Amino acid sequence: MSSTSGVDQKAIPAQKGPRPRFHYPLPMPEPSHVPRDVAARAQVWKESYGWTEPVTDPNFEFPGIAMGWCLGRFSTPETSKAVLHAVGCLLEWSFAIDDEVLDHPDARSRSSEVIRLVSQITHVMESPGYRLPKDALPLVAAIHDVMEQMRAQCTPTQVARVSTGLRCILASGVHKIHMDEPDEDEYLALRIHDVGGYTYASMIEMCGPAPIPDEVWNAPAVRALIGCAVLLVGVENDVVSYHKEKAEGQTSPNFVGILEAARGLSFDQAVAAAIETRDRLMLLFLRLRERLLPTAETPLRYLIDRLGQLIIANTEVTRCARRYNPPPAQRMAPEDVIRTPECWAPSLSTSDTSPLPYPSISWWWDHC
Numbered sequence: 001m002s003s004t005s006g007v008d009q010k011a012i013p014a015q016k017g018p019r020p021r022f023h024y025p026l027p028m029p030e031p032s033h034v035p036r037d038v039a040a041r042a043q044v045w046k047e048s049y050g051w052t053e054p055v056t057d058p059n060f061e062f063p064g065i066a067m068g069w070c071l072g073r074f075s076t077p078e079t080s081k082a083v084l085h086a087v088g089c090l091l092e093w094s095f096a097i098d099d100e101v102l103d104h105p106d107a108r109s110r111s112s113e114v115i116r117l118v119s120q121i122t123h124v125m126e127s128p129g130y131r132l133p134k135d136a137l138p139l140v141a142a143i144h145d146v147m148e149q150m151r152a153q154c155t156p157t158q159v160a161r162v163s164t165g166l167r168c169i170l171a172s173g174v175h176k177i178h179m180d181e182p183d184e185d186e187y188l189a190l191r192i193h194d195v196g197g198y199t200y201a202s203m204i205e206m207c208g209p210a211p212i213p214d215e216v217w218n219a220p221a222v223r224a225l226i227g228c229a230v231l232l233v234g235v236e237n238d239v240v241s242y243h244k245e246k247a248e249g250q251t252s253p254n255f256v257g258i259l260e261a262a263r264g265l266s267f268d269q270a271v272a273a274a275i276e277t278r279d280r281l282m283l284l285f286l287r288l289r290e291r292l293l294p295t296a297e298t299p300l301r302y303l304i305d306r307l308g309q310l311i312i313a314n315t316e317v318t319r320c321a322r323r324y325n326p327p328p329a330q331r332m333a334p335e336d337v338i339r340t341p342e343c344w345a346p347s348l349s350t351s352d353t354s355p356l357p358y359p360s361i362s363w364w365w366d367h368c
Helices: 036-048 065-074 081-102 108-125 138-153 156-177 184-194 197-206 220-248 255-263 267-295 298-320 362-367
Strands: none
Touching: 036 065, 036 081, 065 081, 065 298, 081 108, 081 138, 081 156, 081 197, 108 138, 108 156, 138 156, 156 184, 156 197, 184 197, 184 220, 184 255, 197 220, 197 298, 220 255, 220 267, 220 298, 220 362, 255 267, 267 298, 267 362
């Protein structure tokens, strides 16, 4: 997701024209609970490392409401609050490393420093028992704490899955720093990971009723479903945050800009093409879901359901979170988003179920 570090948020222009809308063709349930208490503690944890957001509305009742809403989408009332706290802290850390490092306007000019930090973080997060020095950087100290929280509450396999996902995020972030004009396929392959990719799926699984066995987690159809859901979310974010990223001075590529350059499209045409890509991914998500659900055991059924809720939550967050809507008047209450038809497109933009022409992901269609 996009960063807001070091920028006067009031100066960030709104998306040109009407706010983009996306269609969600499945029922949209409200979260079974909203763990605001856990989100509040994650907010305090974040601030303890010096990461704060500009105060644009001092009367705003609960600054972590978007986080609480997302945690509710990921979990049930039975989910351990300790697990939820670890997940919330990891989400906050992910925003911080985007803001301060990977999507920072100066990232390319200090690439050696970025690579050194990423290497240190990778070692720390994969080292149980790591002895943290007293002068550790906040990003290093925080990821050490998150991983220790997860090791205390989750299985070694679940922790390893999160670590693998984080490694992919960091590697993709470094790769983007060195890319000038990626083609569409190269960009989408990276976007699967840097948007959170399999880390999101791992966190959702942690919140579920039981771990998913390795043979199920690594099944091609399940990997395709996870990749499809998170790439869909990544394309949505690119459409929504394009102007915001440019106003912040981010140099990272964006799918809308890539479509403009690669196909010679106008901005409006590129947005339409990106939404069509998103909608073809949604059609694939539905087909993969239909294939997997009839034989899925409870843990996999939980993941399939919550991946759908992740897609819904992405739209809710872009409507209610401070980082996407700095002026208070622009924010909606998250519970109102699914109840407001104007927030959603009335239909998909396409009925094309053929594979997208990208070698990095076209294999997904083999499994539906």
